[in-house]
Amino acid sequence: MNIVVCVKRVPDTETKIKIGGEGTKIDPAGVEFIISPFDEFAVEEAIRVKEKLGKGEITILSLGSADAQTIMRKAYAMGADKGVHLNDPSECQDTLAEAQALAAALKGMQFDLLLFGKQAVDYDNGAVGVQVAKLLNIPVVTRIIKLDVADGKAIVERESDMGKEIVEVKLPAAFTAEKGLNEPRYPKLMDIMKAKKKPLEEKPAQLEAPKLSIVKMDYPPARPPGKIVGEGEEAVPALVNLLKNEAKAL
Amino acid sequence: MKFDFTEEQKSMMEVGRDFAEKEILPTQEQDEKSHHFRKETFKKMAELGFFGCVIPEKYGGNETGHLCAALLTEEIGRVSASWTLPFNMQMWGPAFTILNYGNEEQKEKYIPALVNGDVIGAFAITEPNSGSDVAGMGTTATETDDGYILNGQKMWISNAQTADMSLVYAYTDKAKKHKGISCFLVNMKNNPGIKTAAIETKLGLFCAPTGEIAFEDAKIPKSALLGQKGEGFKICMWQLNNTRLGCAARGVGIARGCHEHAIKYALERTQFGQPIAEFEMIQDQLALMYVEYEAARLLVLKAAYEKDQGNIGNTLSVSTAKYYAAEAAVNASGLAMKVFGSYGYSSEYPVERFFRDAKSLQTVEGTSNIQKVIIARAILSK
Numbered sequence: 001m002n003i004v005v006c007v008k009r010v011p012d013t014e015t016k017i018k019i020g021g022e023g024t025k026i027d028p029a030g031v032e033f034i035i036s037p038f039d040e041f042a043v044e045e046a047i048r049v050k051e052k053l054g055k056g057e058i059t060i061l062s063l064g065s066a067d068a069q070t071i072m073r074k075a076y077a078m079g080a081d082k083g084v085h086l087n088d089p090s091e092c093q094d095t096l097a098e099a100q101a102l103a104a105a106l107k108g109m110q111f112d113l114l115l116f117g118k119q120a121v122d123y124d125n126g127a128v129g130v131q132v133a134k135l136l137n138i139p140v141v142t143r144i145i146k147l148d149v150a151d152g153k154a155i156v157e158r159e160s161d162m163g164k165e166i167v168e169v170k171l172p173a174a175f176t177a178e179k180g181l182n183e184p185r186y187p188k189l190m191d192i193m194k195a196k197k198k199p200l201e202e203k204p205a206q207l208e209a210p211k212l213s214i215v216k217m218d219y220p221p222a223r224p225p226g227k228i229v230g231e232g233e234e235a236v237p238a239l240v241n242l243l244k245n246e247a248k249a250l
Numbered sequence: 251m252k253f254d255f256t257e258e259q260k261s262m263m264e265v266g267r268d269f270a271e272k273e274i275l276p277t278q279e280q281d282e283k284s285h286h287f288r289k290e291t292f293k294k295m296a297e298l299g300f301f302g303c304v305i306p307e308k309y310g311g312n313e314t315g316h317l318c319a320a321l322l323t324e325e326i327g328r329v330s331a332s333w334t335l336p337f338n339m340q341m342w343g344p345a346f347t348i349l350n351y352g353n354e355e356q357k358e359k360y361i362p363a364l365v366n367g368d369v370i371g372a373f374a375i376t377e378p379n380s381g382s383d384v385a386g387m388g389t390t391a392t393e394t395d396d397g398y399i400l401n402g403q404k405m406w407i408s409n410a411q412t413a414d415m416s417l418v419y420a421y422t423d424k425a426k427k428h429k430g431i432s433c434f435l436v437n438m439k440n441n442p443g444i445k446t447a448a449i450e451t452k453l454g455l456f457c458a459p460t461g462e463i464a465f466e467d468a469k470i471p472k473s474a475l476l477g478q479k480g481e482g483f484k485i486c487m488w489q490l491n492n493t494r495l496g497c498a499a500r501g502v503g504i505a506r507g508c509h510e511h512a513i514k515y516a517l518e519r520t521q522f523g524q525p526i527a528e529f530e531m532i533q534d535q536l537a538l539m540y541v542e543y544e545a546a547r548l549l550v551l552k553a554a555y556e557k558d559q560g561n562i563g564n565t566l567s568v569s570t571a572k573y574y575a576a577e578a579a580v581n582a583s584g585l586a587m588k589v590f591g592s593y594g595y596s597s598e599y600p601v602e603r604f605f606r607d608a609k610s611l612q613t614v615e616g617t618s619n620i621q622k623v624i625i626a627r628a629i630l631s632k
Contacts, residue, residue, distance in 0.1 A: 047622050053284075070257055073257060073261070074261060077261060186265050186268060186269055186298055187261065187265055187298075187300060188297070188298050188299045188312075189262055189299035189300070189302065189303065189312045189314050189318070190299050190307075190312040191263070192261045192262055192265070192314075193258060193312060193313075193314060195258075195261075196257075196258065
């Protein structure tokens with residue numbers, strides 16, 4: 001069983017984002033970077049599949065600047081075997097261009113399972129996994145919360161507003177991981193040390209000219225101050241009126 | 251001189267931080283109230299390799315070093331001082347001491363089990379009438395044809411009632427004074443001559459068990475002797491110079507926890523129409539906490555670094571770090587309580603716990619006064 005997991009380096013979700021000098025990028029100064037948490041679910045699931053089957057190889061694929069290798073090593077420490085870093089100093093944020101670069105690399109790789117997080121928590125596009133699957137012409141199941149693999153196929157569960165779906169899909173196939181799929185493990189200290197010795201191939205990303213560019217970033221508008229409408233029972237009619245007519249919450 | 255951490259060290263700190271927040275914090279409030287040592291938490295720490303940092307791979311360790319162990323201790327201590335104790339009770343205390351003084355049989359029997367958490371460790375030095383004056387201990391080990399018989403009482407022993415094994419220091423020859431002390435590896439369970447009792451009257455560290463041990467004609471085999479007969483005092487001082495590093499790192503963790511909580515609170519709490527962080531006297535308190543935390547941390551990292559370079563007997567650096575980190579932790583917790591005002595006095599907020607836990611650091615494994623004695627002797631003899 002060959003498993004490829006695509007991971008992206010993103011700012012820690014607890015980081016206070018600052019916009020950089022030109023107004024089109026995040027200022028990386030003082031920002032902690034992590035594996036996108038949904039990608040971490042994907043890494044964990046790959047390791048669990050390998051452990052369950054007792055065999056297989058897990059390859060981490062990451063597109064990004066040289067710093068992406070740091071989070072690839074974290075996936076190694078969790079249990080991945082090797083990886084390919086597609087170097088993109090420009091840190092392209094056009095999902096289609098990213099998907100094309102990933103798909104180009106994946107065409108030269110053997111895999112049964114291709115795992116993604118359902119979205120990266122930086123720009124939250126949620127597009128790359130599906131786009132890569134389309135470019136490779138393989139089936140994709142998004143936002144999975146359960147994955148079972150046997151006999152060249154996978155049975156997966158996904159949740160939607162309509163209820164739970166159980167999907168059977170022939171391999172090779174792509175999947176995007178939703179919260180709830182698993183609880184990622186903590187890397188053991190020994191495995192952190194071993195991670196630096198695992199193979200990591202670096203090659204330039206085959207990026208086409210992005211069709212999408214960020215023109216301007218802005219902070220969300222400041223929240224308007226709260227309103228105290230009164231106290232006790234007398235305030236109820238005014239509060240209901242505001243909830244109905246101003247906040248439109250009722 | 252490089253102040254940067256390696257990527258591996260950063261990853262390990264992240265593991266420590268995540269572990270503290272996800273595995274310790276969620277049950278901390280109820281565990282502190284019920285004085286509960288959660289065995290599964292201990293076991294998880296062991297499985298991740300937390301107690302194997304300074305132990306060779308051959309004995310189940312990971313050789314990540316004293317610096318890594320100190321960083322992990324700080325990360326855990328930032329959330330819970332209690333949960334830093336196993337670093338000393340498993341690794342820096344028994345396992346590392348056996349590694350240095352034990353024979354091959356002892357190393358194979360105890361070290362892997364201490365590292366992987368199958369065996370809970372302890373070390374027993376203090377007695378009701380002997381604390382700082384280690385050579386004033388009264389516990390004796392009388393040699394017989396087939397072993398030793400222990401008699402005496404130990405007090406304030408971490409893990410006394412939960413430990414499976416303990417280093418026990420006792421006199422084999424009282425006439426030789428401190429050169430008559432020996433160290434033993436004692437199996438604490440299933441020995442009719444060993445009785446333990448929990449100490450419930452302590453001020454803090456509620457999730458770390460503390461107790462007393464009574465030896466009443468407790469028979470132990472000849473193979474229990476660690477090192478040579480009469481070498482116990484030397485072993486004890488050697489051991490304390492390692493476990494004190496763990497105490498110092500705990501102090502750094504407490505100091506950091508205090509200043510982080512205080513900063514957050516000072517930015518959120520509004521008085522006189524503005525966050526209290528805007529007031530200069532609050533800023534003075536926050537700045538002091540930060541300075542002392544940073545200074546304590548650098549002292550700890552330096553002492554840990556020296557050990558990783560092979561200088562295990564670095565008493566001056568360790569005692570300096572232990573003294574300063576203990577005082578910094580106590581100061582930080584006191585200042586944090588001031589920043590928090592009446593909420594600092596409430597057990598609903600963590601700073602009163604830090605305040606209680608920090609005080610132990612001025613006493614355990616050599617009081618602040620003893621550290622100053624060690625420091626003064628070292629600098630005067632230079």
